Amino acid sequence: MNITVPKKLLSDQLSLLERIVPSRSANPLYTYLGLYAEEGALILFGTNGEVDLEVRLPAEAQSLSRVLVPAQPFFQLVRSLPGDLVALGLASEPGQGGQLELSSGRFRTRLSLAPAEGYPELLVPEGEDKGAFPLRTRMPSGELVKALTHVRYAASNEEYRAIFRGVQLEFSPQGFRAVASDGYRLALYDLPLPQGFQAKAVVPARSVDEMVRVLKGADGAEADLALGEGVLALALEGGSGVRMALRLMEGEFPDYRRVIPQEFALKVQVEGEALREAVRRVSVLSDRQNHRVDLLLEEGRILLSAEGDYGKGQEEVPAQVEGPGMAVAYNARYLLEALAPVGDQAHLGISGPTSPSLIWGEGEGYRAVVVPLRV
């Protein structure tokens, strides 16, 4: 055996890879997990064709060349190993008939290896590889998580207008922005972090989810981002040794700035959770097609109501309403999703049933645009 690693460390780090590496794939090589060792480190890697991920663990290790093991049994086994330590080694030379020997406590296994030829080259940049990744920046992982998770919901699930199935990241000297839309509503989040370059990159929404998961495991470390041709690379500073490459979508969002309303006939301030709960309750009675909920905005209150096959419901929520009384209707799901990231106080800017409404919170970079239903 030439590699020994604590079971818990291995098991924890594998959970990131477990989400990426598919259990089935048109390319059977994707269902394998790659591993190799250097003096003092075990490196695990995998890909699903959209996201490449590499995890480096401190380990008692001599050098071991790259091998591919069947990922699913490896994940299953490591989770349930009986010992505190896991020992790994090659049972014969790689190539045909090569096997990875794994033992822990009284358990021993030999996993058949796949030939590494044909496995895709991972796109994670090597050290100072400025050539392929000319644009680089660093930002706090927690801030990046905030920006991504606030807008993710607004990305489209439809094939139609494929670009909207991604989240657009905008780097500029003014700051960093994440934005998502499905053509009917839009969410953006601004971070006041001036960037040294100007660029836009659209990351598929599902890859954003994996990116968020990796960033959340970063424990507050800085995230290093590097933009290359068609790829965004992410590395976490510090000991965790996680590197990730995300294939970008082609193109960029159509200009969305003109749909963000700047002035409103009516401004509303309301307790966020009270409004969300009322929308949730009343919308149980909504019609199943538009999930329509009607808002009557009057001095001191919002009166919500909905009516559908099951019957009708209404609820009143106290609110500060500045401006003339007004009736406006929304798709309850869109309204709820736009309100979800808003904290204690929700702000609404409304100009009537035919103009987009703006929703925002307090002191955060979040803004959401929701188009009302025709009354």
Added chain:
Amino acid sequence: MNITVPKKLLSDQLSLLERIVPSRSANPLYTYLGLYAEEGALILFGTNGEVDLEVRLPAEAQSLSRVLVPAQPFFQLVRSLPGDLVALGLASEPGQGGQLELSSGRFRTRLSLAPAEGYPELLVPEGEDKGAFPLRTRMPSGELVKALTHVRYAASNEEYRAIFRGVQLEFSPQGFRAVASDGYRLALYDLPLPQGFQAKAVVPARSVDEMVRVLKGADGAEADLALGEGVLALALEGGSGVRMALRLMEGEFPDYRRVIPQEFALKVQVEGEALREAVRRVSVLSDRQNHRVDLLLEEGRILLSAEGDYGKGQEEVPAQVEGPGMAVAYNARYLLEALAPVGDQAHLGISGPTSPSLIWGEGEGYRAVVVPLRV
């Protein structure tokens, strides 16, 4: 409003009905929840055609005749109501256009009622209705739960030999037994509770799951069972006021007693969890068809091994083995399921690769039969 009931009580009790009442059904009336009130009580009921359930809550109530409300929005609403109390009443006379008015805090709704004609008559026996339910018994709900949950796993999921998709309950002067089998393995659980009559009843496995859920909510109360023609009724003693009727399957199990081995060439005693964990690990390497795991039984140990497309694995578990060394193989899934209800100490009685093996625990009424794979 003529009914007032604490929201939490209503919400808790609805959760039982929520599992029974289907959200879609070939019979649309099944998707409705029935309710009526008597002086001091609100009664809710529902059915899925297999299981009827009626729940009685203490409530500030005047009498209200039976109405049917759409169940799904009612469940959703009640879970999320803002107030501590819920008020219910009829907004107009039952019949066409009738509505149930529900209010709580600032929320108000009117749910459209369905005409109650055509709703199936529930099979729960009324009080001393000895005519339709001549056979009656009472047993501790916790014991009944134990018997049912120990054997449930062995029931079949296949259409083939439909009777095996049920759990057979056997009442006799010797005691009570629950038994399940799919033709390949069998599990039974004996309760030393002599019954005043002799009868067998096969309850569909899915209905058993609902029965277990209701019994678990009984908080140790006695369960009253009553057998009628094609139906088993269950009522819980005490305040909870839950009554249930389960439609039985036709027929009874073929005689299974002859497959239960009485004598063994080899007896094994082993730590239950150690064996289960080892089977779980080693079987990751099993072939995907038979999930075959090989056991070599020798003095002082069981050596488990498996081999499949991914490679091979083995593990040793210390054990007391009485008898000659022997090799035997099982479907790992069947072995694990048979071992799951066994506690700290597992006992195995084995007579070779062509005879059924018996598995049991310590001091419990549980016994399982597993047929080995041919070596």
